[in-house]
Amino acid sequence: MSCIMVDVESDGPIPGDYSMISFGALVVEPSLTKTFYAQLQPISDKWIPEALQISGFTREETLAFEEPQAVMEKFAVCIEAESSGRPFFIADNNGFDWQFINWYFYHFCGNNPLGHTSSNLGSLYKGLVKDTFVNFKHLRKTAPTHNALEDAKGNAEALLQLKQEFGLKISLK
Template identity: 35%
Template sequence: MSARRVKPSLYISVDVEADGPIPGPYSLLSLGAAVAGRQDADGFTAADATRQTFYCELRPISDEFVPEALVVSGLDRDRLVVEGLEPALALARFTRWVREVSGDAQPVMCGYPASYDWTFLYWYLIRFTGESPFGHSGCLDMKTLYATKAGLPLRAVAKRTMPAHLLSRRPHTHHALDDAVEQAELLANLMAWPGPGTPR
């Protein structure tokens, strides 16, 4: 296939807050997303991460939770039992939003690191909507992207060791939308970064 005919990708930064380590026994409580940019045969174009965003809070699906997880997110689980969206409705709205912002591009979920957020997101999408707008593998891990560009072992990577100019200036608040926007800016910086030892 000609490089000029490759379908573009739309990178969507996603952050979730949950009340435990795995979906099923534990619940996804909030979901934030922000369009980070678009990549086609001509390269990557960053987006304004605050312009196209999604946020929702969900009703828990079980009575189990890890108290420490709630401390991190600051979410009130009792409130979400009453006020949170039903997961099927929340994930249907999210899927519709992903398809609307993606247009003719293929959506790609991205996160730092993506593994935890993808685990919850994909499980919830399949469980409550029966499908994923990202397919089964449309996931980009920013930690791996940095490790590859920096020539470092993956387990040696942490945000505190990354060059400051790659990081977003936004604080990491553990609010899903705030963190999705922060990560979207990180992705844009990583995509533009040629690697260590090169001019900015």
């Protein structure tokens, strides 16, 4: 099983009504070199300027991004090629990120190769240290920038620290 760390940037709170603007993903393993990054054209005329501003893109820029169908097909191929066994979705905010990835996969490809299960990185950390008031983000080496791939990489670095420092049992394939 391969852990796939994912981060999503969007122009609104839910898929379908709003659009996933970019996402980054990588297989969690020591080199952190098995990566995927994409920028996607909007699928809706609806967008929230404040939400889009977080990603650093303008609406005009997003209109020139790649077609979502092609992106999701490429991502499915990448998951198949780069992961070992069943891929497992993990994110800093899995409730938000997974809903976009799942919706886009089903809408554009008919299935989700990442399945129906995910884990939240923050919750894993809270459980390991037995404190619901702490945050894992100090374990990142790559600072968060709202570039989806950089943010996914920082989160993967933190997950690797959880394995090394706390003995978290995860598959690194």
